[in-house]
Amino acid sequence: MEVLKTKDLVVGYKDKAILPPINVSLNEGSMIALIGPNGAGKSTLFKTLTAHIKAVSGEIELFGKELHSYSAKEKATLIGLVLTERPDDMFLKVYDVVASGRCPYTNFFGKMRDEDETIIKDSLEIVGIEHLTERYFSALSDGERQKVMIAKTIAQNTPIIFMDEPTAFIDYPSKIELFNLMKRLCKEQNKTIVFSSHDLELLLRYTDDIWIVSKGKELISSSKDNLLDKGIIREYFNLKEDIKI
Amino acid sequence: MSRNKLNISIIIGLIILGTILFILNLFVGSVSIPFRDLFDVIFGDDGNSTVRTIVYEYRLPQAITALLAGAALSVAGLLMQTLFRNPLADPSMLGVSSGSSLGVAVTILLTGILGKSALSSFGLWSNIGVSLAAFLGATLVLMLILGFSSRVRNMTTLIIIGLMISYLSGSITDILKFFSMKEDIHAFVIWGMGTFSAVGPSKILFFSVCIIIGLFVSLFLCKNLNILLLGDLYAENLGLNVKRNNIIIILVSGYLTAIVTAYCGPIAFLGLAIPHLTRFIFRSSDHRTLIPATMLIGMIVSMFCNLVARMPGFEGNLPINAVTAFIGAPIVIWVIFKKNN
Numbered sequence: 001m002e003v004l005k006t007k008d009l010v011v012g013y014k015d016k017a018i019l020p021p022i023n024v025s026l027n028e029g030s031m032i033a034l035i036g037p038n039g040a041g042k043s044t045l046f047k048t049l050t051a052h053i054k055a056v057s058g059e060i061e062l063f064g065k066e067l068h069s070y071s072a073k074e075k076a077t078l079i080g081l082v083l084t085e086r087p088d089d090m091f092l093k094v095y096d097v098v099a100s101g102r103c104p105y106t107n108f109f110g111k112m113r114d115e116d117e118t119i120i121k122d123s124l125e126i127v128g129i130e131h132l133t134e135r136y137f138s139a140l141s142d143g144e145r146q147k148v149m150i151a152k153t154i155a156q157n158t159p160i161i162f163m164d165e166p167t168a169f170i171d172y173p174s175k176i177e178l179f180n181l182m183k184r185l186c187k188e189q190n191k192t193i194v195f196s197s198h199d200l201e202l203l204l205r206y207t208d209d210i211w212i213v214s215k216g217k218e219l220i221s222s223s224k225d226n227l228l229d230k231g232i233i234r235e236y237f238n239l240k241e242d243i244k245i
Numbered sequence: 246m247s248r249n250k251l252n253i254s255i256i257i258g259l260i261i262l263g264t265i266l267f268i269l270n271l272f273v274g275s276v277s278i279p280f281r282d283l284f285d286v287i288f289g290d291d292g293n294s295t296v297r298t299i300v301y302e303y304r305l306p307q308a309i310t311a312l313l314a315g316a317a318l319s320v321a322g323l324l325m326q327t328l329f330r331n332p333l334a335d336p337s338m339l340g341v342s343s344g345s346s347l348g349v350a351v352t353i354l355l356t357g358i359l360g361k362s363a364l365s366s367f368g369l370w371s372n373i374g375v376s377l378a379a380f381l382g383a384t385l386v387l388m389l390i391l392g393f394s395s396r397v398r399n400m401t402t403l404i405i406i407g408l409m410i411s412y413l414s415g416s417i418t419d420i421l422k423f424f425s426m427k428e429d430i431h432a433f434v435i436w437g438m439g440t441f442s443a444v445g446p447s448k449i450l451f452f453s454v455c456i457i458i459g460l461f462v463s464l465f466l467c468k469n470l471n472i473l474l475l476g477d478l479y480a481e482n483l484g485l486n487v488k489r490n491n492i493i494i495i496l497v498s499g500y501l502t503a504i505v506t507a508y509c510g511p512i513a514f515l516g517l518a519i520p521h522l523t524r525f526i527f528r529s530s531d532h533r534t535l536i537p538a539t540m541l542i543g544m545i546v547s548m549f550c551n552l553v554a555r556m557p558g559f560e561g562n563l564p565i566n567a568v569t570a571f572i573g574a575p576i577v578i579w580v581i582f583k584k585n586n
Contacts, residue, residue, distance in 0.1 A: 050482065052478060052481060052482075072481075072484045072485070072486060073484040075484065076482060076483050076484030077484075079482070080482070081478065081479065081482040083476070083478055083479065085476050085478065085479075086476075087474055087475045087476055087479070088330070089330075089474045089530045090524070090530070090584060091524055091528050091529050091530040092474055092530045093530075096471070096474075096530065096531060097475065100471065100472055100475055100479075100483060101483070103468065103471075103472055103483050103484070103485075104483060104484045106468070108465070108468065109467060109468055109533070110467065110468035110471060110533070156483070
C-alpha cells in the first residue's frame with residue numbers, strides 16, 4: 001500500500017528551489033535511506049515531507065490526501081519524527097520523553113489513561129529500554145538517547161517515521177543494533193521508515209530502497225540492487241571499484 | 246519511599262513552613278506585637294486597636310503582597326526558562342522587568358511632564374493605567390526577545406541582547422527623568438527600589454485578583470510546556486502549534502511580571518532562582534508538578550525575604566531587592582555548580 005507520494009514536489013526555503021521537482025512514493029513497511037552530501041537538501045526535504053516547512057510547489061499526498069489538509073493533531077498521529085537535536089533538560093526522565101509521544105491522544109491536561117500507560121510500556125519494551133524507564137534522559141549515552149526518541153515515536157503510534165541521521169554520533173555496535181531495530185519495526189509493526197545516513201556500508205545491508213540527493217541534481221530513487229548494478233552509487237561517491245554486498 | 250509519596254511529604258512540609266512564615270510576617274516588625282494581642286486580633290476578639298491597625302492596614306496586605314508577588318515572579322521565571330530552554334531566562338535577565346519599568350516611567354513621568362500633574366495621584370484609574378503600561382512594556386520586550394530567539398540560536402547571545410534591551414529602556418527612563426518634576430522622580434525612584442509595602446489595604450484586592458487570575462491561567466499551560474521541553478520541532482511534530490503557544494506563554498509571563506512590577510517595583514532574582522530551587526527539590530521537569538510547586542516555594546522565599554527586610558532593629562525596611570539578591574544569587578550559583586558536576 002502506498003502511504004506517501006509526491007507529485008512534482010519542489011523543496012526549498014522562501015520560494016527558492018534547491019532541488020529539481022521530486023516524484024517519489026513510499027510503500028507501507030518499507031525502509032528507505034536518504035543519502036547525499038551535507039548541504040544537498042536532505043534536511044529541507046525531511047522538513048517539507050513532515051510538514052514543518054511549506055513546499056515551494058508541487059504536492060505531497062499522505063494516504064491519498066493532500067498533506068496540508070490534515071489538522072496538526074491528525075498529522076501528529078500519522079508522521080513521527082526522530083531528530084539529531086536532543087532535549088537537554090536535566091530532570092527529564094526517559095518515561096517523560098516516551099510518554100510525550102502520547103500527547104496527540106491525551107486530553108487538555110495530558111492525563112495518561114491506562115491504555116496510554118500500556119502503550120508507553122510496550123514502546124519501551126519493543127526498543128529494549130524498559131530498564132531505563134526511571135533514568136534521567138540527560139544521563140544516557142547517545143545510543144540510548146536515540147532509542148528513547150525512537151520509543152517516543154513508537155508511542156506516538158504513527159505509520160510513518162522520519163529519522164534524521166539516527167546513526168550519527170553513536171558507536172559501531174549501537175549502529176548495528178539500531179539498524180536491526182529499524183528493520184524489525186518495518187517488518188513486525190509495518191512501519192514505513194525514511195532515514196538519512198552517511199553509514200553507506202551498513203545501510204546497504206538493511207534498506208529496501210535508496211534515495212540519493214546531490215546539490216542541484218535530480219533525486220534518484222531506486223532499489224538498492226538496481227543502484228549497485230548500474231554503478232550509480234560508485235559513480236556518486238567517486239569510488240574506483242563496485243561495492244560488493 | 247516512592248518519589249510520589251516523597252513529593253507529597255515535601256509539599257506538606259512546605260505548606261507548614263509557609264504558614265509559619267505567614268504568621269511571622271504578621272508578628273515581626275519594627276513594632277513588636279505580643280502574641281496574645283495578635284491572636285485576639287486575628288480570631289475575632291477586638292483586641293488592641295493599635296495592634297489591629299498595624300496588622301490589618303500594614304502587615305497583612307504586605308504579607309499577602311509578598312506571597313503573591315513571589316508566586317507570580319517565580320512562575321513567570323519558570324515559563325520563560327521553559328520557553329527559551331535557558332536556565333538563565335527570567336524577568337529581570339531578559340529585560341522584561343525593565344520593559345515594565347519603562348512603561349511605568351512613561352505613565353508616571355510623561356503624564357507629569359505633559360499634564361503638569363502626575364497620573365500617580367489619580368486613584369484606581371492610575372492603578373489600571375500603570376498596570377497596563379507595565380504590561381505593554383513587558384510584552385513588547387518579550388516579543389522582541391522571541392523575535393531575536395528565532396534568529397539567534399545561541400542562548401548566551403540572547404541573554405546579552407536581553408541585557409542590552411535593559412540598558413536601552415533604562416536609558417529612555419533616565420531621559421524621561423531628566424525632564425520630569427522632582428516629586429514624580431522621587432515617587433519613581435522609591436518605586437524602583439522594590440517594596441512589598443506599597444500595595445496597602447486599598448489596592449490589595451485588585452492586586453490579588455489580578456495575580457490569582459494569572460497564576461490560575463498558568464496551570465492550564467502544563468501539557469504544552471512539557472512538550473516544549475523536547476524542542477520546537479518535536480513539539481510541532483506532536484501536534485503543538487508552537488507559534489501560538491509561544492505567544493500565550495509570553496502573554497502570561499509578561500502579565501504576571503507586569504502586575505508585580507507595576508505595584509512592587511522591579512524585583513530581581515526570585516524569577517531566576519525559585520524555578521531552579523524547585524526543580525532540584527522535586528527532581529522533576531513535569532510542569533504539572535513544577536508550576537504549583539514553584540508557586541509554593543516562590544511564596545515561601547518571598548515571605549522570608551520580606552521578613553528579613555523587616556527584621557526588628559532596622560530603622561524602617563531594607564530595600565527588598567537587596568534581600569532577594571542576597572538570597573537568590575547563592576541559589577543560582579549553587580544550581581549552576583551542581584549542574585556542571
